[in-house]
Amino acid sequence: MPLIVLWDIDHTLIENSGVSKEIYAAAFKDLTGRAAVHPARTEGRTDRLILAGMFRDQGEEPPAWESIQPVLEAAGAAREADLARRGRALPGAREALAAVAAEPGMISSVLTGNVRANAQVKLRAFGLDGQVDMECGAYGADAADRADLVDVARARVRAAHGTPADTPAVLIGDTPRDVQAALVSGAHVVAVASGVHSADELREAGASVVLADLTDVAALMRHLRSLAHAAR
Structure with a gap:
């Protein structure tokens, strides 16, 4: 079988080495224009839950996932070199x-x-x-x-x-x-x-x-x- x-x-x-949380922080800032006060909570959650939780932790309702995903992908692509260097x-x-x-x-x-x-x-x-x-x-x-x-x-x-x-x-x-x-x-x-x-x-x-x-x-x-x- x-x-x-x-x-x-x-x-x-x-x-x-912390790059993941930097990706989420960058995506949040790109979406809202301001830095998050509370960092992303990960520990095995999916990106859908992580970003939704991150917005709610800052006292905001999350935007539609369709708005979040391309910004999250851009934040990840921008940090590949950092990840290779630090991770x-x-x-x-x-x-x-x-x-x-x-x-x-x-x-x-x-x-x-x-x-x-x-x-x-x-x-x-x-x-x-x-x-x-x-x-x-x-x-x-x-x-x-x-x-x-x-x-x-x-x-x-x-x-x-x-x-x-x-x-x-x-x-x-x-x-x-x-x-x-x-x-x-x-x-x-x-x-x-x-x-x-x-x-x-x-x-x-x-x-x-x-x-x-x-x-x-x-x-x-x-x-x-x-x-x-x-x-x-």
């Missing part, structure tokens, strides 16, 4: 992506709260974008709730690769929201304690498999192969 592998980006594959690919990320990409039957893409253009910026800044099928990913413009993104990705993979409707999916991410999105949508999850959430917090959220980071690629691949094998 094929296996759909969906990677979170920030704090799972890359460390953005980094996390330990094991490059090797783990390459291993999954090379594995027969595994379809590797992303499930991220970022809009697609900014997801591309973040992966391209570290040369990671060629290791995943970006066309099949699910992004922050696709839904407000992260759990809803799982079915978006499943549908895109099915359309592109002709996979069966019951093809298993696994989310790899660093926040309780990643864990909850997998549990709610019937996907598997590999939690990675490479962000602000501890291994204990991720287990408490419901993850049965928690890694300190992605450096043990062999162990990760054994687990992913076991998921594909169990679905046969």
Whole structure:
């Protein structure tokens, strides 16, 4: 049975070193003409929720998403060089992506709260974008709730690769929201304690498999192969 592998980006594959929050701050300023007093609250939220919450934290109603998205994308594109200079690919990320990409039957893409253009910026800044099928990913413009993104990705993979409707999916991410999105949508999850959430917090959220980071690629691949094998 094929296996759909969906990677979170920030704090799972890359460390953005504060650039993400600068992107949101710049988008807010471009939309309103003034600097935000309260910074964006992220922690696994989608861009739709992050920007809506940012506006409300400043005491304002958010504009229509159709007004926000192009401004957010422009802010992300303007900071790619900053991201490449200040950020980094996390330990094991490059090797783990390459291993999954090379594995027969595994379809590797992303499930991220970022809009697609900014997801591309973040992966391209570290040369990671060629290791995943970006066309099949699910992004922050696709839904407000992260759990809803799982079915978006499943549908895109099915359309592109002709996979069966019951093809298993696994989310790899660093926040309780990643864990909850997998549990709610019937996907598997590999939690990675490479962000602000501890291994204990991720287990408490419901993850049965928690890694300190992605450096043990062999162990990760054994687990992913076991998921594909169990679905046969």
